[in-house]
Amino acid sequence: MSFSFDIKHAQSDSLARVGTINTPHGPIQTPAFIPVGTKATVKSVLPEAMKDLGSQALLSNAYHLYLQPGSDVLDEAGGLAKFMNWPGPTFTDSGGFQVLSLGVGFKKVLAMDAQTFRRDDVIAGNKDRLAHVDDEGVTFKSHLDGSMHRFTPEVSMQVQHQIGADIMFAFDECTTLHNTRPYQELAMDRTYAWAIRCLDEHKRLTEERTGKPYQALFGVIQGAQYEDLRKKAATDLGSLESSGQSFDGFGIGGALDKGQLGTIVSWVNEILPEDKPRHLLGIGAPEDLFVGVENGCDTFDCVLASRIARTSAVYTMEGRFNLSNSRFKRDFTPIDSQCDCYTCTHYTRAYMHHVFRGKEIISATLATIHNERFIVRLVDQMRQALMDGNFADMKADFLGRYTHRSGQSRD
Numbered sequence: 511m512s513f514s515f516d517i518k519h520a521q522s523d524s525l526a527r528v529g530t531i532n533t534p535h536g537p538i539q540t541p542a543f544i545p546v547g548t549k550a551t552v553k554s555v556l557p558e559a560m561k562d563l564g565s566q567a568l569l570s571n572a573y574h575l576y577l578q579p580g581s582d583v584l585d586e587a588g589g590l591a592k593f594m595n596w597p598g599p600t601f602t603d604s605g606g607f608q609v610l611s612l613g614v615g616f617k618k619v620l621a622m623d624a625q626t627f628r629r630d631d632v633i634a635g636n637k638d639r640l641a642h643v644d645d646e647g648v649t650f651k652s653h654l655d656g657s658m659h660r661f662t663p664e665v666s667m668q669v670q671h672q673i674g675a676d677i678m679f680a681f682d683e684c685t686t687l688h689n690t691r692p693y694q695e696l697a698m699d700r701t702y703a704w705a706i707r708c709l710d711e712h713k714r715l716t717e718e719r720t721g722k723p724y725q726a727l728f729g730v731i732q733g734a735q736y737e738d739l740r741k742k743a744a745t746d747l748g749s750l751e752s753s754g755q756s757f758d759g760f761g762i763g764g765a766l767d768k769g770q771l772g773t774i775v776s777w778v779n780e781i782l783p784e785d786k787p788r789h790l791l792g793i794g795a796p797e798d799l800f801v802g803v804e805n806g807c808d809t810f811d812c813v814l815a816s817r818i819a820r821t822s823a824v825y826t827m828e829g830r831f832n833l834s835n836s837r838f839k840r841d842f843t844p845i846d847s848q849c850d851c852y853t854c855t856h857y858t859r860a861y862m863h864h865v866f867r868g869k870e871i872i873s874a875t876l877a878t879i880h881n882e883r884f885i886v887r888l889v890d891q892m893r894q895a896l897m898d899g900n901f902a903d904m905k906a907d908f909l910g911r912y913t914h915r916s917g918q919s920r921d
């Protein structure tokens with residue numbers, strides 16, 4: 511087995527820690543932000559550029575790759591990293607989130623504040639329910655061609671083993687903040703039963719697929735905004751063992767109320783085994799990353815950095831703004847004068863304004879490079895600040911400036 515997690519430093523006054531996740535495709539220094547390449551590509555950006563901007567790993571989605579090109583194609587190609595020419599570690603999300611985005615929570619999730627829930631692609635444009643959940647699994651209709659498919663915990667494990675990412679997530683039922691309390695309990699019991707089936711199938715596939723690099727499996731902690739449910743999920747999944755196998759790490763998922771993010775995450779991380787990595791699913795706004803790190807999360811993923819970049823929205827030390835705004839037409843300064851990314855060291859706001867206004871393809875590439883660099887570097891700086899013992903100062907300094915123009919820091 512070539513998966514391990516070493517903690518180098520743990521804060522005495524908070525749950526924050528610094529460590530290294532070792533995978534068959536290389537190490538990840540944590541805390542770390544993991545950019546999302548949903549369909550085995552970070553939209554508009556070459557893998558070499560992702561490496562240059564400091565990305566240590568990428569996260570793709572098993573559901574999307576199962577539908578297209580098919581997980582068997584990735585298996586034949588030698589796995590996700592090789593297939594997409596990414597020279598480092600990879601993650602796959604299980605497809606459980608699509609239960610929510612296609613099915614029971616479909617309309618509700620779109621009605622929620624986009625800042626509070628941004629885990630992967632929410633499929634818009636079709637008002638019909640596309641997925642149905644039962645105790646065995648989920649039956650769903652492909653958003654691509656309308657064909658019918660069924661995901662069970664076993665199928666999700668088979669698909670994720672074929673895709674071959676270093677870190678996979680157990681198949682879970684993801685609820686929304688709007689589900690009733692009885693439904694949250696039902697979904698959590700189901701997620702627990704599915705976790706056992708995931709561990710069993712993972713064990714079987716690991717033994718069957720000899721000669722393949724070990725793939726780590728993370729359990730997913732649900733429970734929405736309820737303290738007792740979150741704690742129960744962390745207790746049950748944290749200690750779960752089946753077929754002699756326990757989870758290699760954990761994902762904190764489901765509906766997360768932004769105002770309560772730190773509280774919810776600390777409920778869970780105070781219980782989860784300290785020696786295993788914890789990934790906060792779908793969280794990546796600067797202010798939320800501080801909350802995640804100081805409450806003991808090691809890795810994060812979010813599509814927001816690249817998605818907003820394609821709409822000309824960029825992060826800077828002073829907050830977030832939109833490059834399409836006419837005030838940038840003759841602004842010959844970089845997007846962020848303190849940024850060391852390829853875009854900021856070679857292009858001006860005036861040029862970015864021009865290519866966005868002209869709908870040039872390069873606009874997406876350059877803005878995505880900047881935003882991903884901004885978020886990756888921010889979490890790298892948090893890691894360094896933890897090591898240097900000045901995390902609180904670094905956080906106060908960043909948030910003091912970042913919220914300076916708070917009216918422009920949100921959608």
Ligand SMILES: [Zn+2]
Pocket residue numbers: 845846849850851852853854855879880881883
């Ligand atoms: Zn930049």
